[in-house]
Amino acid sequence: MTARPPLPPGLMISAPASGTGKTTLMLGLLAALARRGMVVQPFKSGPDYIDPGFHRAASGRESFNLDGWAMSQDRIAGLVEAARGADLVLAEGSMGLFDGVASPGATGTGASAEIAAMMGWPVVLILDASGQAQSAAATALGFARFRPEVALAGVVLNRVASPRHEALLRAGMDEAGIAVLGVLPRRPDLEMPERHLGLVQAGEHATLDALIAEAGRFIAAHVELDRLCAAARPTPDPAAGGGTPRPVPPPGQRIALARDAAFSFTYPHLVQGWRAAGAEIVPFSPLADEGPDPAADVCWLPGGYPELHAGPLAAAGNFHAGLRAFAETKPVHGECGGYMAMGAALIDKQGTRHAMAGLLGLVTSYETRRMHLGYRLAHLHESIPSHPLNARLRGHEFHYSTILDQPDAPLAKVVDAGGNAVPETGSRRGNATGTFFHLIAEDA
Structure with missing residues (x-):
């Protein structure tokens, strides 16, 4: 009997809030790592139809939603099986890292932090650094310490205005002991167009391939990819526990x-x-x-x-x-x-x-x-x-x-x-x- 390939290590891409640059970072990482020949399995934390379509376009692999409020733990583990044979898992969070509902559901409150803790994936936190300098380190330090079961791999600083701005931001992160994995200058041309329910769908974006390729070049130039990948941690193997996720019943044959x-x-x-x-x-x-x-x-x-x-x-x-x-x-x-x-x-x-x-x-x-x-x-x-x-x-x-x-x-x-x-x-x-x-x- 042929052994199944192992599950790859993973990271959660998250932020303190929406609109910080998670999707640009996620798509750029998928494109940049694909250009290196890596196979990356994407996931999306929470209920979202739009982002998984972009993930698929950038990675060539179907992206699945992992939802702690709506899904049981065995359902989540079953979906993570899609990563077998890949080199790395990247999961994109929703809203802020710890944002969820007040009352737990099937597994938790729906927060991205819960998926990160459940899977053992350290968090790459993207911070909008506009309008602040060393104070950004206080935000990062709060996220690193808020829940001990959620590990912070490091930060990517976004919308950095100048070399001087970068130096001040790095000084604060050094003082806080937070790793800086990347520094992104302002690139408004890489931000996704929006409509009333969120982003334009991947299939409607006339220049999607060019946008993803440029995002990949941008991220490769400004993020330490080797260091980021080295921060990934093993994904627990549900097969080791012998559990079998409940199948999804189809509405018909x-x-x-x-x-x-x-x-x-x-x-x-x-x-x-x-x-x-x-x-x-x-x-x-x-x-x-x-x-x-x-x-x-x-x-x-x-x-x-x-x-x-x-x-x-x-x-x-x-x-x-x-x-x-x-x-x-x-x-x-x-x-x-x-x-x-x-x-x-x-x-x-x-x-x-x-x-x-x-x-x-x-x-x-x-x-x-x-x-x-x-x-x-x-x-x-x-x-x-x-x-x-x-x-x-x-x-x-x-x-x-x-x-x-x-x-x-x-x-x-x-x-x-x-x-x-x-x-x-x-x-x-x-x-x-x-x-x-x-x-x-x-x-x-």
């Missing part, structure tokens, strides 16, 4: 999956789990006016940006007719944007009403934006594909739409991470079901 610029928010670990369980995935494009494969067992409409394509979706007669015909005999499930597209209408930010597929009575509007953001725990009142009545599901909600009408039966009792009920209960009508939250995992 043959899954018609909407996939285009309007419907692209599908967690990689779910699709991988469906395929690993033997399911066949048949993609189709509502924007190309395609309906689901009539031979499929189930249709799944993921989230995305339907509000940016409301006109073409409203005019997609073949898609609407195909979806309605499918739902007469087989289940159709939508998440967030997919749920909206299954509804009666979507009103865009200009106030124009666009007719949707009409499987549900849901009417949503972007005319008055209101952010809905956070973890969700759902107790199903009705079954959905692959999850029975009374199942408990963990997921995440992030959108700016407002419900104007939701006449159908509530799908679930839904609460946030603090146990507070939220009005976005999802709904069901016949074989059509939908939720505003994106499924991450079953509740353990």
